[in-house]
Every structure is written in C-alpha cells, then in structure tokens.
Amino acid sequence: MITSRRMAAVDLNAESLGVPRKQLMESSGNAVARACRDLAEPGCTVAIVAGRGNNGGDALVTARFLKAYDVTVHLLGRPETISTDIARENWDALVAAEADLRTITDSDDLDLGDPDVVIDAMLGTGVTGALREPEATAARAINDTDATVLAVDVPSGVDADTGEAEGVAVAADHVVTFHDDKPGLDALDCEVAVADIGIPDAAELFTGPGDLLALGRDSQSHKGDHGDVLVVGGGPYTGAPALAAQAALRAGADLARVAAPEHVAREIQGYSENLIVSGFSGDHLTPDHVPDLLELAADRDVVVFGPGLGDADATLDAVGAFLADFDGTAVLDADALQVVPEVDTDATLICTPHQGELQKMGGETADDWNDRSDLVRDFAGELGHVLLVKGAYDIVSDGDDVRVNRTGNPGMTVGGTGDVLAGVTGALACVLPPLDAAAVGAYVNGRAGDVAVEEFGGGLVATDVLERVPAGLEVDE
Numbered sequence: 177m178i179t180s181r182r183m184a185a186v187d188l189n190a191e192s193l194g195v196p197r198k199q200l201m202e203s204s205g206n207a208v209a210r211a212c213r214d215l216a217e218p219g220c221t222v223a224i225v226a227g228r229g230n231n232g233g234d235a236l237v238t239a240r241f242l243k244a245y246d247v248t249v250h251l252l253g254r255p256e257t258i259s260t261d262i263a264r265e266n267w268d269a270l271v272a273a274e275a276d277l278r279t280i281t282d283s284d285d286l287d288l289g290d291p292d293v294v295i296d297a298m299l300g301t302g303v304t305g306a307l308r309e310p311e312a313t314a315a316r317a318i319n320d321t322d323a324t325v326l327a328v329d330v331p332s333g334v335d336a337d338t339g340e341a342e343g344v345a346v347a348a349d350h351v352v353t354f355h356d357d358k359p360g361l362d363a364l365d366c367e368v369a370v371a372d373i374g375i376p377d378a379a380e381l382f383t384g385p386g387d388l389l390a391l392g393r394d395s396q397s398h399k400g401d402h403g404d405v406l407v408v409g410g411g412p413y414t415g416a417p418a419l420a421a422q423a424a425l426r427a428g429a430d431l432a433r434v435a436a437p438e439h440v441a442r443e444i445q446g447y448s449e450n451l452i453v454s455g456f457s458g459d460h461l462t463p464d465h466v467p468d469l470l471e472l473a474a475d476r477d478v479v480v481f482g483p484g485l486g487d488a489d490a491t492l493d494a495v496g497a498f499l500a501d502f503d504g505t506a507v508l509d510a511d512a513l514q515v516v517p518e519v520d521t522d523a524t525l526i527c528t529p530h531q532g533e534l535q536k537m538g539g540e541t542a543d544d545w546n547d548r549s550d551l552v553r554d555f556a557g558e559l560g561h562v563l564l565v566k567g568a569y570d571i572v573s574d575g576d577d578v579r580v581n582r583t584g585n586p587g588m589t590v591g592g593t594g595d596v597l598a599g600v601t602g603a604l605a606c607v608l609p610p611l612d613a614a615a616v617g618a619y620v621n622g623r624a625g626d627v628a629v630e631e632f633g634g635g636l637v638a639t640d641v642l643e644r645v646p647a648g649l650e651v652d653e
C-alpha cells in the first residue's frame with residue numbers, strides 16, 4: 177500500500193535515480209493498453225477521456241499502444257491548458273500522428289458514442305475536492321454508457337487514500353493502478369490490478385529529494401506551528417546541547433530551548449541570543465531535577481535528550497526516571513541511549529546511535545549494510561522505538577519499514593555533527609511522523625555536510641554543517 181503523498185516522494189526519488197517521470201508515464205500508458213487488450217478484442221471501439229494532468233497523459237500514451245483498436249481521444253479542455261510538459265508532449269505526438277482527437281471545452285459537446293471500452297483518465301491522485309466541469313458531466317456520461325469502464329490509476333473523483341468522493345465519481349469496472357496498491361481502492365466495487373511501471377525499489381528504500389516534499393510549508397502558518405524543541409544536555413560537555421538546539425532552529429523549529437547545568441546554561445546564553453536557556457543546579461543532571469524537567473517538557477513538541485550529558489550514574493538514573501514518566505516524543509542521543517533498553521516508557525522515541533552506541537544498547541551490527549538493515553529493523557522492533565543508526569549508510573527503521581540514507585561524507589566524523597543530527601531530527605519530529613523525521617533528518621544532515629565539503633574541501637567543523645542545514649532542506653525539482 178502506498179499513500180498519494182508517499183507516491184509523490186517516491187516519484188521524485190526515482191527521477192533522482194535516473195528514471196524520469198516521462199519514462200514512468202510511458203510504462204503506465206503501456207500497462208493500461210495491456211489491460212484494455214484483456215478486456216476487448218482487436219477492432220473494438222475505445223473512448224479515452226483524458227484530463228489535463230498526468231493522469232490524462234498516461235492515457236495519451238495508451239492511445240499509441242492500441243493500434244488494433246478504433247480509438248477516439250476526448251481531451252477535457254483546450255490543449256494549451258494541459259498542465260505538464262510530459263502530458264503535452266504526448267498530446268502533440270497524437271496530433272502529429274493524426275489520431276482521432278476531440279477537445280471538449282463545453283461539457284454539452286461531449287459525445288462518447290457507444291464504445292466497447294471507456295478509459296477514464298480524467299483525474300488521478302491530483303484530484304482535490306468534488307469534480308468540477310466538464311469533468312462532473314463527463315463522469316455521468318461515462319457512467320451512463322454500457323461500456324466496460326477501465327480507470328487509470330484511480331476512478332476519477334475518488335480520493336486514492338480514502339476511497340471517498342466528494343461528489344459524482346466514475347464507477348469503474350476495472351482499475352489499473354501504478355507501482356503499488358492505494359489504500360482507498362480496497363473499498364471500491366471493482367477489479368484492481370497493480371502495474372509495475374519500473375520504479376526502482378531504491379526509490380523507496382533510499383532517502384532522496386522526494387522525502388523533502390513532506391515538509392511543504394503553509395504560507396499562512398504562525399509561530400509555534402513548526403515546533404518548539406527542548407534540548408536537555410550538557411554537563412561534562414558544553415557545546416553539544418547548543419549545537420543541537422541551533423540545529424533545531426536551522427531545520428525549521430520556531431523555538432529551541434536548552435535545559436542544562438547552570439555553568440553550561442550561562443555559557444550558552446553568553447554566545448547565543450537565539451536560544452531560550454534554563455539552568456539547573458549542580459554540574460550534571462540528577463534525579464532531583466526530573467520533576468522540573470518533566471514540567472518544562474510537557475508543553476514542548478519534542479525533547480532532544482542526551483547531547484553532552486555524560487554518563488554519571490546519577491545522570492543515567494535521571495534519564496530513566498524522566499522517560500518512565502514522559503509520554504511525548506523524544507530524540508535520544510549519546511549517553512542517554514544506553515538507558516533506553518531498560519526503561520518502560522509511553523514516550524515515542526527516536527534513538528540516534530552510532531554503531532558503537534548501538535552495541536552498547538545491546539544491538540548488533542554487520543559490515544554489509546544490507547545485513548545491518550535487517551539487524552537494525554529487528555532491534556527497533558524489539559525496542560518498540562525508531563532507530564537511526566549512523567554510518568556511511570545510515571539505517572533507519574521502526575521495526576517494520578527500513579530507510580537507508582546515503583548522503584554525508586567521511587569529513588563528517590568530526591565531533592559535534594551527531595549533535596547537529598539530533599537537533600535536526602528533533603525539529604523534523606515536530607512536523608513529521610517519527611520514521612520520516614529520522615529518515616529526512618539523516619538525509620538533510622548528510623546533505624548539509626556534502627554542501628560544506630564542496631565549499632571547503634576538507635577540515636569540516638560541526639558549525640559548518642549546522643549553517644548549511646537550510647541548504648540541505650532545499651528541494652530542487
């Protein structure tokens with residue numbers, strides 16, 4: 177099963193892997209033609225009703241593959257209004273070949289005749305709201321024919337994710353849907369076939385530019401919509417919590433707070449006016465601080481726990497006590513990680529160990545990343561939390577799905593880049609589900625490091641990566 181949102185991500189990832197959308201459209205159109213041949217003998221009449229988006233584009237390809245049939249293409253709207261280049265190129269190819277084409281600008285002009293098959297390619301996953309005109313009238317006309325109705329990807333008017341329609345929708349007999357089954361098709365009373373259109377598995381497994389689409393920001397948004405992150409850290413190390421908190425801001429959080437021992441808090445406040453800092457007594461975290469921390473954490477979207485915290489026994493006890501009573505979302509890093517396997521918590525955790533820390537948690541690792549993926553997935557399942565295991569290939573899993581990230585470079589082994597990753601992941605976990613936040617966090621952090629290496633060649637420091645997080649977040653379509 178794949179949602180429309182994930183499908184759009186996978187589509188862009190496929191493009192970045194060298195499989196452009198026009199190629200996928202060719203495979204989709206071909207698959208629809210194959211399905212049509214299974215439904216009707218050569219010589220039968222086929223009416224293709226095409227919309228102006230890529231769903232229509234798929235069926236314009238289909239028309240080329242149905243030479244043995246009597247095909248008429250009805251385009252809903254003027255050719256100049258076709259909304260994508262690839263769909264328009266396929267229209268132009270039909271014009272050049274003098275195919276039987278009709279353009280319908282007024283719904284009263286639509287005359288489907290009495291075809292054996294109607295191919296419904298008005299709208300696919302791009303539908304929003306109830307069908308407008310001329311699509312609504314065309315849907316009724318399609319439903320009124322005696323023809324076998326074959327829908328491209330999803331019956332027009334139906335939401336592929338929910339199976340629901342806000343108004344009239346095409347009642348299809350058959351659907352050819354692409355790449356994977358869609359959640360909304362199960363509820364429909366029609367035959368659904370899934371066509372492999374050549375999207376590589378790698379487009380789903382490896383993070384890519386498509387994964388960033390999930391972050392699309394609403395221009396009407398307000399402060400607080402993109403997250404309020406609390407970083408709990410510092411003790412023996414002072415820079416780590418500040419790096420994590422600044423990274424959260426760079427990754428789009430509206431507010432980043434730090435809770436740290438007094439001396440660390442003073443130091444951070446001295447050099448960063450962007451952070452809200454609160455200090456607690458003593459020079460490291462202890463169980464006495466936990467009630468106040470829980471109170472501070474309660475109104476935050478995500479807590480990043482661990483950067484620079486140290487592994488004093490009292491500190492680890494405090495992490496355990498915090499997690500036992502916390503039921504929000506937390507990113508756990510560094511020394512805080514070793515507490516996770518022991519603790520019984522209602523919290524949603526994203527754990528970001530490197531391989532040494534993974535082993536300290538009781539997890540296993542392997543040289544080959546494929547083997548490592550299996551081990552990480554099993555261990556995430558055992559823990560009941562999301563794992564982001566850092567390495568040349570970062571492995572992310574929630575116990576079911578696995579995502580692998582290939583961005584980043586050896587220059588990033590310098591201290592502090594892990595703190596940046598924890599902060600970025602914390603910010604993303606404010607707006608994305610935990611598995612996506614971890615996968616996109618790894619992708620963005622690695623990309624920021626790649627941008628930095630391109631600029632400096634070598635000798636990276638963590639703040640170089642931190643400053644390039646916004647570049648790592650840019651979608652270049």
Ligand SMILES: NC(=O)C1=CN([C@@H]2O[C@H](COP(=O)(O)OP(=O)(O)OC[C@H]3O[C@@H](n4cnc5c(N)ncnc54)[C@H](O)[C@@H]3O)[C@@H](O)[C@H]2O)[C@@H](O)CC1
Nearest residue numbers: 187201229230231299300301302303304305306307308329
């Ligand atoms: N990986 C993918 O995502 C692939 C998608 N493909 C095809 O592309 C389709 C999605 O294409 P698009 O994103 O261009 O979207 P659609 O072709 O589904 O719809 C977009 C068009 O519909 C219009 N529209 C939206 N809501 C409407 C309404 N209620 N009434 C009337 N018009 C409405 C829009 O203005 C736009 O012109 C898929 O369903 C599939 O058929 C395939 O070509 C291959 C790969």
Ligand SMILES: [K+]
Nearest residue numbers: 299328330332
């Ligand atoms: K359709």
